[in-house]
Amino acid sequence: MAEHEDKGTGLSVGQLTALMEEHFPQLQEGSGRLEIEAAGGGGARVRMHQDVRMLRPGGTVSGPMMFKLADFGVYVAILADRGTAALQAVTTNMTMNFLSRPAPGDLIAQVKLLKIGRRLAVAEVALHVSDAPDLVAHATATYALPPPARTP
Amino acid sequence: MAEHEDKGTGLSVGQLTALMEEHFPQLQEGSGRLEIEAAGGGGARVRMHQDVRMLRPGGTVSGPMMFKLADFGVYVAILADRGTAALQAVTTNMTMNFLSRPAPGDLIAQVKLLKIGRRLAVAEVALHVSDAPDLVAHATATYALPPPARTP
Amino acid sequence: MAEHEDKGTGLSVGQLTALMEEHFPQLQEGSGRLEIEAAGGGGARVRMHQDVRMLRPGGTVSGPMMFKLADFGVYVAILADRGTAALQAVTTNMTMNFLSRPAPGDLIAQVKLLKIGRRLAVAEVALHVSDAPDLVAHATATYALPPPARTP
Amino acid sequence: MAEHEDKGTGLSVGQLTALMEEHFPQLQEGSGRLEIEAAGGGGARVRMHQDVRMLRPGGTVSGPMMFKLADFGVYVAILADRGTAALQAVTTNMTMNFLSRPAPGDLIAQVKLLKIGRRLAVAEVALHVSDAPDLVAHATATYALPPPARTP
Numbered sequence: 196m197a198e199h200e201d202k203g204t205g206l207s208v209g210q211l212t213a214l215m216e217e218h219f220p221q222l223q224e225g226s227g228r229l230e231i232e233a234a235g236g237g238g239a240r241v242r243m244h245q246d247v248r249m250l251r252p253g254g255t256v257s258g259p260m261m262f263k264l265a266d267f268g269v270y271v272a273i274l275a276d277r278g279t280a281a282l283q284a285v286t287t288n289m290t291m292n293f294l295s296r297p298a299p300g301d302l303i304a305q306v307k308l309l310k311i312g313r314r315l316a317v318a319e320v321a322l323h324v325s326d327a328p329d330l331v332a333h334a335t336a337t338y339a340l341p342p343p344a345r346t347p
Numbered sequence: 348m349a350e351h352e353d354k355g356t357g358l359s360v361g362q363l364t365a366l367m368e369e370h371f372p373q374l375q376e377g378s379g380r381l382e383i384e385a386a387g388g389g390g391a392r393v394r395m396h397q398d399v400r401m402l403r404p405g406g407t408v409s410g411p412m413m414f415k416l417a418d419f420g421v422y423v424a425i426l427a428d429r430g431t432a433a434l435q436a437v438t439t440n441m442t443m444n445f446l447s448r449p450a451p452g453d454l455i456a457q458v459k460l461l462k463i464g465r466r467l468a469v470a471e472v473a474l475h476v477s478d479a480p481d482l483v484a485h486a487t488a489t490y491a492l493p494p495p496a497r498t499p
Numbered sequence: 500m501a502e503h504e505d506k507g508t509g510l511s512v513g514q515l516t517a518l519m520e521e522h523f524p525q526l527q528e529g530s531g532r533l534e535i536e537a538a539g540g541g542g543a544r545v546r547m548h549q550d551v552r553m554l555r556p557g558g559t560v561s562g563p564m565m566f567k568l569a570d571f572g573v574y575v576a577i578l579a580d581r582g583t584a585a586l587q588a589v590t591t592n593m594t595m596n597f598l599s600r601p602a603p604g605d606l607i608a609q610v611k612l613l614k615i616g617r618r619l620a621v622a623e624v625a626l627h628v629s630d631a632p633d634l635v636a637h638a639t640a641t642y643a644l645p646p647p648a649r650t651p
Numbered sequence: 652m653a654e655h656e657d658k659g660t661g662l663s664v665g666q667l668t669a670l671m672e673e674h675f676p677q678l679q680e681g682s683g684r685l686e687i688e689a690a691g692g693g694g695a696r697v698r699m700h701q702d703v704r705m706l707r708p709g710g711t712v713s714g715p716m717m718f719k720l721a722d723f724g725v726y727v728a729i730l731a732d733r734g735t736a737a738l739q740a741v742t743t744n745m746t747m748n749f750l751s752r753p754a755p756g757d758l759i760a761q762v763k764l765l766k767i768g769r770r771l772a773v774a775e776v777a778l779h780v781s782d783a784p785d786l787v788a789h790a791t792a793t794y795a796l797p798p799p800a801r802t803p
Contacts (some may be wrong), residue, residue, distance in 0.1 A: 225681045262745075266715070288592055290746040293744070294469060319471065339618065410567070411569075414566040414593075415563040417563070427537060444591065592748060614748075623789065
């Protein structure tokens, strides 16, 4: 049943933000603050605010921080599509191509769901620095979705 | 020098087709006929015509054929951008996500170059069946580009 | 139940070869003949016999043929582990790194299952030319496994 | 010339550790302490010591931390092979498969160089928790190597 109804959960950005804070409070540690800017319609846009802790000597965001932001963005896009039933979704594959050294600034991840099926979701992610159009990295991610609850 | 001038080689679809036939005649064997539909502007669109030889019992295109079409499309997009200087480019990485079983029909690959630098080119490829908008596969590919010729 | 019993199906190389011929007769077309050399114990070794049809002008195996052999090998390793219950397994991701131009000769794929769970199997594949130890390519592949049959 | 001589730089684990501390002091922030346990012979073994900061509520290491350790390990293996000439090497691709939820404990990455050429290095990485043999993740990474210095 769930499979046919899950286009658009109606979860707002505020509701998704609250869900993330409730279930993953540790996400805001160890990197710049994560913010959901948009979600729904088969995608999401998330931002990592610049933070001295995440800067390399050259002043750029590290690979693990790009991974974190991309992974966060895909999870948010899945939640926006499937609702809280998908909280148990887990990353099974992440492929990242690093394209150019990011300039200092907030990092933005633009997520597009390529597929969201019964068991797997696949998304692509374009990462760029705020106010700079060039891609700094591109990722594709696969999530395993929790089995749908059985109707009694 | 080449790095600053290579946006747009001016090679037409006809010229690219002739180049491929001259250098890779064997590409047209073992699968449906490959056709370049568009190239340039940082991308390409290529088509694999349906052929009984490439059909699985269920009537769909096999994974290796999708790989072949995606690889062909990225190579064409690089040639359109860099010209014949890039004929020696070689695939170093191909990551494919298979999203749905393709229906019978011609297979189309839409290629977008994410980066074309001095040494590496990275592209993403969306594969779908002609007249059906849904993606059947998505790929990212990296090519190593030949070192630029030294000016004497 | 199946999950706890599926280490070792007892399918022999001969039985696996017969299964492949019955279910995928088209696999033997369009490339060098595929042969299962060993299977079981969490892996497999498969061979693609040299064939003029698969040779590029330089005399080497093409990328799509390496893809085909790697994909075949992973499928065989899964069947050896899970038995005929896994015939419906489908490739969801294949990531290939091309390392060196293969010399002429039979191509061998050595497959190792990294994980075989309830829903997903992940394997790595090392490809080399017969009698040459150097890797020509390396792949990781993910297969979605069919849901286990429900006990009535 | 350098290409033929660079098997084995003779850099010891102590020298590699000092190099990392000098050039990447920020690596030790934001995660458990990184330690080089072995390096050379075409590979490396590195450890991320357990740290409360990197634990998720369930007590396990996060994806970005696994990424960080894998990336660190590959870089160390390249340095051990190529010496300080490779300090400018940069990650261009990282593909990670997440296989099982890690138990609490130090995380170990075992790195094997699949290829180290003139321009690219490719490695595979097996991640497991100390004292537990099962893989928690597997990665393949590509680094672009700095062009060799020209002989005058």
